[in-house]
Amino acid sequence: MRGLNKVTLIGNLGKDVEHQTLEGNITVAKFSLATSESYKDEKGQLHTSTEWHNIVLWRGLADLAIKYLAKGSTIYLEGKLKTRSYQDKMGGRRYVTEIIGESLILLDKPEQMKL
Numbered sequence: 001m002r003g004l005n006k007v008t009l010i011g012n013l014g015k016d017v018e019h020q021t022l023e024g025n026i027t028v029a030k031f032s033l034a035t036s037e038s039y040k041d042e043k044g045q046l047h048t049s050t051e052w053h054n055i056v057l058w059r060g061l062a063d064l065a066i067k068y069l070a071k072g073s074t075i076y077l078e079g080k081l082k083t084r085s086y087q088d089k090m091g092g093r094r095y096v097t098e099i100i101g102e103s104l105i106l107l108d109k110p111e112q113m114k115l
């Protein structure tokens with residue numbers, strides 16, 4: 001049976017887009033995305049919890065993010081989960097789960113966008 005690895009998020013950038021150009025003129029962009037949920041408890045007090053997601057965009061989507069996104073931008077993102085490992089400075093194995101973006105829609109009004 002085939003699996004499905006699909007993530008859909010609407011959130012706000014937690015920091016400006018970081019980017020680099022790799023060999024072969026391939027652009028990669030990275031940023032954190034915050035998604036929040038709110039609920040009222042039995043006393044009517046509002047509680048909000050925020051999850052942070054590491055986002056990675058490649059090529060054309062990376063170029064779009066670099067050009068139009070900044071800290072606080074609101075986006076709709078579709079992608080897939082990817083976990084990778086690396087060795088830290090102390091020689092220990094570390095794991096990070098990222099969302100590899102496959103589709104991106106800018107939700108800010110034009111006057112709110114980085115131009």
